[in-house]
Amino acid sequence: MLTVFQRTTTLALLIAGLLWHSVATAAEIKVMISGGLSAAYKELVPQFERATGHTVVTVYGPSMGTTENAIPMRLGRGERADVLIMVGSALGSLIAEGKAVAGTRVDLVRSPIGMVVRAGAPKPDISTPDALKQTLLAAKSVAYSDSASGVYVGTELFARLGITEEMKGKARMIPAEPVALGVARGDSELGFQQISELLPIPGVDLVGPLPEPVQKITVFSAAVAAGASEPEAGKALIAFLASPAAAPALDKSGLEPFAAAPPK
Numbered sequence: 001m002l003t004v005f006q007r008t009t010t011l012a013l014l015i016a017g018l019l020w021h022s023v024a025t026a027a028e029i030k031v032m033i034s035g036g037l038s039a040a041y042k043e044l045v046p047q048f049e050r051a052t053g054h055t056v057v058t059v060y061g062p063s064m065g066t067t068e069n070a071i072p073m074r075l076g077r078g079e080r081a082d083v084l085i086m087v088g089s090a091l092g093s094l095i096a097e098g099k100a101v102a103g104t105r106v107d108l109v110r111s112p113i114g115m116v117v118r119a120g121a122p123k124p125d126i127s128t129p130d131a132l133k134q135t136l137l138a139a140k141s142v143a144y145s146d147s148a149s150g151v152y153v154g155t156e157l158f159a160r161l162g163i164t165e166e167m168k169g170k171a172r173m174i175p176a177e178p179v180a181l182g183v184a185r186g187d188s189e190l191g192f193q194q195i196s197e198l199l200p201i202p203g204v205d206l207v208g209p210l211p212e213p214v215q216k217i218t219v220f221s222a223a224v225a226a227g228a229s230e231p232e233a234g235k236a237l238i239a240f241l242a243s244p245a246a247a248p249a250l251d252k253s254g255l256e257p258f259a260a261a262p263p264k
Contacts, residue, residue: 026053027055028055028056029233030057031058031085032059032060033085034062036086036087036147037196037241039253041058041085048237052233054236056237061074062175062176063086065176070176072090072093072094075094075099080227083222083225084224085241087218088220089219090148100225101224101225104238106222108220108242108250108257109255109257110217110218110255111194111195111217113195113218114194114208114209114210116179116180116183116207117204118184118186118189118204119202119203124207126208128211136161141188142172142188143179143187143190144173144179144191149193149194150174150193152216154171160214179192179193180198180204191204222241244260247260
């Protein structure tokens, strides 16, 4: 017998599938997505494909920065996309530049920043701003991402803790690679990134989120890309990712979905 949640999810997908099929036959949707939603997205896309008959083709890259795979760089050199899923502030910039359609933007999740250590290493105290400050001062090496969380860590967090000078020389931004990979290899003692990007990486242990007074929540959003070949199918994918049916997978990956999950 199906649980209430399973019945709710099945019904939601069935209705959505009927609606989506009414506006288009099976389409190939090209998505550009940053790492923050990747784990949940990989779980949810097959559900969407089964329900709609659409096929989703995905490329991954940072929401910002100048690395080759960064979404703004991909768009700048003419790569085509139907849907963009990325940090909301960066998506806002693309909308302002005419590279995404403003009226299609949907905020999907809130994403807190967390810290990892190499698997099995002692977990230092980061429960308060002062405890985090002492942990950072004691660390030999610290890594942070080249996306929204890393920009905050490198330009705001250290300053708010009053340790900007002390972190020079031992804290560095990591481009085009999940921060946790370097921590797992032993390249860095501590690593900071969105929790949803830290959890999928083996070889590290999550210490926890930044303490609330110095936490920075990043909103991840989706929109149809300007010049999309499959705008209606793209809207359908965004609607599914923003629906209550998608919320459990998003929550499991360390994200805080705007849509409430169906009751179990």
